[in-house]
Amino acid sequence: MNYISKNIFFVLAILASFLLFSCNNDDDTDSLTPDIEEGEVGRMRFEFDNIAGNRNLQLNTGTYQTASGEEFNVTTFDYYLSNFVFIDKDGNEYAVPQDESYKLVRESDRESQFFGFDNVPAGDYTAVRFVVGVDSLRNTKDISERTGALDPANGMYWSWNSGYIFVKLEGNSPAAPENQNGEHIFRYHIGGFGGFDSPTINNVKTVEIPLTETAVVRKNNAPLLHFTVDVLKLFEAPNPFLISENPTVMFAPFSVKIAENYVRMFAFDHLH
Amino acid sequence: MKYFLLTKNTNFQSLIVLLFLSFLFISCNSHEPTEPPLEIRFEPPAHFPEVAYDLNTNPITTEGFLLGKALFFEGDLSRDGTISCGSCHIPTSAFTHHGHDVSHGIDDRLGRRNATPIMNLAWHRSFFWDGGVHHLDLTSLVPIEDEREMDEDFARVLEKLAQNNDYPRRFERAFGSPEINTVSVLKALSQFMIIAVSANSPYDKYARGEALLSDLELQGLKIYEEKCASCHSGTLFTDLSFRNNGLFPKPRPDKGRYEITLNPDDEFKFKVPSLRNLRFTAPYMHDGRFRTLDEVYDHYESQVQDMPTLDPLLRSENNKLGIRLSSKERTALTAFLETLNDADFVTNPLFQE
Secondary structure (H helix, E strand, O other): OOHHHHHHHHHHHHHHHHHHHHHOOOOOOOOOOOOOOOOOEEEEEEEEEEEEOOEEOOOOOOOEEOOOOOEEEEEEEEEEEEEEEEEEOOOOEEEOOHHHOOEEEEOOEHHHHEEEEEEEEOEEEEEEEEEEOOOHHHHOOOHHHOOHHHOHHHOOEEOOOOEEEEEEEEEEOOOOOEOOOOOEEEEEEEEOEOOOOOOOOEOOEEEEEEEEEEEEEEOOEOOEEEEEEEHHHHHOOOOOOOOOOOOEEOOOOHHHHHHHHHHHHEEEEEEO | OOOOOOOOOOOOOOOOEEEOOOHHHHHHOOOOOOOOOEEEOOOOOOOOOOOOOOHHHOOOOHHHHHHHHHHHOOHHHOOOOOOOHHHHOEHHHOOEOOOOOOOEOHHHOEOOOOOOOOOOHHHOOOEOOOOOEOOHHHOOHHHHHOOOOOOOOHHHHHHHHHHOOOHHHHHHHHHOOOOOOHHHHHHHHHHHHHHOOOOOOHHHHHHOOOOOOOHHHHHHHHHHHHHOOOOOOOOOOOOOOEEOOOOOOOOOOOOEOHHHHOOHHHOOEEEOOOOOOHHHHOOEOOOOOEOOHHHHHHHHHHHOOOOOOOOHHHEOOOOOEOOOOOHHHHHHHHHHHHOOOOHHHHHOHHHOO
16 A cells, blocks of 8 residues: 555545544444543443343242243342453453452342442443352452451351352242242252362353443443343253252252353343 | 460470469459459460461450350350350360260251360361361351251341440450451351360370370370371371261261262261360260260271272271271270370360350
8 A cells, every 4th residue: 555545544534433423423422432541440330130031020029930931939039240350342351359349239139239340441341241159269268358248147158068159049939849838939049169178069150241332431431231130041041940840959060050041141231 | 387486395385375363362352353364375286287277367365265255155146045156065075065966956956967076176177077168267157057056147146246235345355346247256256266275185295295194095095096097197186087987877868078069979978076085075976876985996896887988998908897996905095095085175264154
């Protein structure tokens, strides 16, 4: 390419970008990616919105149906998320400082479904990665480094087999066998960080979710990423199962199958 | 390590708990209640291995120990206020549930395992018969939340303690803040358990060159070294590993270590218990199935079960199972095991409720 055609190309490119801007100026911040100042940081916000298929999840009162046609309601739905990493359009990664990254989301506690991280480098983020659960190392740390969301008093901890419960789903289903109180309860307490000194079940799972809209983080722009978390997916692919056959799963080999399912619960919905 | 302040020529004291308590002083001033000037320090016995517990994460103080002791004997750690740690871990029984094969908890519910002694736990790297807990600080959560033991939510325990007139003040003195949280409760209980060191038995005095053993006891020591020390090894009298010593599995068997690792190679393996203080800790084994040492010897001699995970040490070359123990050997062995009973430990006023 000679000098002139290079220049023409350059001018064309600028023209094209003006055109693009003018076509999109009804759209807000999305493509209008303001310049980034040196060292600029901002806030990334999240909402984890629990759903069941195309319906909002309602504890106790909502009745849902699995793909295999089993009816159920949900009395508890709690899970840990941690080790958040934001990936920008060029593939640069920003990891939230680990100590701040542990979040316990509970369906019974609306506030827990909204959180944010400050001091995120300004950037145009196109994907998010996080651990569903609590990484192995943190499971083995001194108790003084496991406060807040990680406090074992939060009811998401197996005391007899030291380790966090990553995902807890409990409810009633006519498909579950009757217990001595005449109830039909199912309980999934899924955890397992791989064992302290002898290897065992490891259900620590990382998910990476592309954002279909760019999350533009700036000093004055704190995008809110709205994720949906679909409980029905816990029963579906890649290991569909019946409540009637596995009404209670805790620390057992079958938990691995459920963990493979539940990583698919998480989906990016939209950006606020 | 910097806790090892003792040098070889120090006149050994296993656990220097300085009780500067002057009974005379108290009796002369009995109308004025005085705080006994008690000073608790943790100093590992010189003939013990390296401490496993990282004391930097929980520096032992007198106030911390006393708080831990109060919590250890606190009924409010259970759902209905009736059961404390001390209910099952009785100090005069080397902190075991003496006379119970499996422990008795709230509403008279039965557990499924024999209570282990709270003794020399600062040297352990995993806890409970199956090693399911990997840090001493995390052990207290188990009995509190177990529905057969204390059946209480830990969060409720924190609330109850915060409402108590006394505890916020005690936590303040121990940890500098009246706030009662998971960390402070667990660390205080650990302090009490760390100080529960048994290292003053006749055998310990022999090991430190302060006393002699009789000929019979020395014969027993030799038999122990030949036949038992491969598993019940060292000054802790356990190598802290998980092994299957061939107990007959009961119906609905307790699979021990397997329940933690889910590894078939771990079926029926249990943490090798210490042989210290056996006089105070009967009955024996994870389910308390034997009441006497003779029953234990009978087991090793003739009842060892052949199982895939049976410890190879209990299988001799000609594929005979178990450990031969003649009656002469038994007498000597028992005499030696008697030297491991630490009367100071079980009568120490520091540990009594």
